[in-house]
Amino acid sequence: MGPTVHRIVFLGPPGVGKGTQAAILAKELGIPHLSTGDLLRAAVATRTPLGLEAKGHMDAGRLVPDDLVLRILRERLAAPDAQAGFLLDGYPRNLAQARQLEAIAPVETVLAFELPARRLIERLSGRRVCPTCQSVYNVASRPPKVPGRCDRDGTELVQRPDDRPEAISTRLSVYAEQTAPLLDHYRRAGRLQPVDATGSPDEVAARVRAAVR
Ligand code: AMP
Numbered sequence: 001m002g003p004t005v006h007r008i009v010f011l012g013p014p015g016v017g018k019g020t021q022a023a024i025l026a027k028e029l030g031i032p033h034l035s036t037g038d039l040l041r042a043a044v045a046t047r048t049p050l051g052l053e054a055k056g057h058m059d060a061g062r063l064v065p066d067d068l069v070l071r072i073l074r075e076r077l078a079a080p081d082a083q084a085g086f087l088l089d090g091y092p093r094n095l096a097q098a099r100q101l102e103a104i105a106p107v108e109t110v111l112a113f114e115l116p117a118r119r120l121i122e123r124l125s126g127r128r129v130c131p132t133c134q135s136v137y138n139v140a141s142r143p144p145k146v147p148g149r150c151d152r153d154g155t156e157l158v159q160r161p162d163d164r165p166e167a168i169s170t171r172l173s174v175y176a177e178q179t180a181p182l183l184d185h186y187r188r189a190g191r192l193q194p195v196d197a198t199g200s201p202d203e204v205a206a207r208v209r210a211a212v213r
Contacts, residue, residue, distance in 0.1 A: 005084060005085045006029050006087070007085055007086060007109075008086075008107060009087075009092070010087065010090075011112045011113070011179070011182060011183065012112060012113030012197065013113075013175045013176075013179075014120065014168070014171045014175060015121065015124035016114070016120060016197045017113065017115070017123065017197050018113055019038075019089055022035065025209070026087045028209075029087070031086050032081050032082055034086050034088050036073055036090045036091040039073070040072065044058065054068055059161045060162075061162050061167035061169075061170030062170060066094070066097055069093075070097070070100055073091060074104065077104065077105060086105075088101075093182075095181060095185060098186075107191070110182075110186040110192050111195050111208060111212070112193065113197040114195065119198070120172065121168060121172075124163050124168050125168065126139045126141065127159070127160065127163050128157040128159055129158060129160060130153065130155050131155060131156075131158055133152050133155070135151070135152055193212075195211055
């Protein structure tokens with residue numbers, strides 16, 4: 001018997017804490033954490049043609065067209081470290097993407113993170129990120145030691161363009177209209193595990209661990 005192959009999807013609205021939890025679990029399982037949002041932001045930062053095309057959609061809080069996201073994801077999934085499994089964070093985001101994923105690499109477990117809408121807005125509007133090392137803070141719940149500066153490298157923290165109020169409301173409606181139908185899709189397939197996302201990152205991480213074992 002070979003080693004266990006974990007193919008996991010983290011599903012949930014923006015601001016639910018998927019990225020934080022994905023980083024923790026991926027490290028524990030020794031699999032790569034693949035965030036299509038991070039891959040797209042890297043393409044935007046390095047100004048690749050794909051990044052330039054994606055940027056307007058992202059800043060407005062809309063989904064990037066499926067073919068662009070699929071291209072960037074396929075490339076990442078082909079890397080050697082993804083052959084023994086992966087944790088997908090932020091993909092799929094609609095039914096077409098779920099079908100595309102099924103054709104490349106079927107996933108066995110989908111964790112669905114749940115949090116009341118007002119808490120999502122608090123988490124998103126308070127989020128600040130380090131442009132150098134990508135560490136994530138929150139002005140209310142997880143402030144840096146020195147206000148406005150990254151604990152690790154002292155870089156000035158920034159707000160993501162899509163964490164501004166207009167983009168937040170677009171992202172929440174896009175989630176409700178396009179991504180939430182995936183909950184039913186995976187529930188019917190018997191692969192959905194709901195996770196209560198209230199509480200501290202440690203508390204949520206314990207629920208995540210229990211759900212994947
Ligand atoms: P995230 O970091 O997951 O919140 O993603 C940030 C933004 O990147 C989203 O609001 C979309 O514009 C874009 N994005 C990330 N993943 C996808 C995806 N699977 N499909 C389409 N757009 C995506």
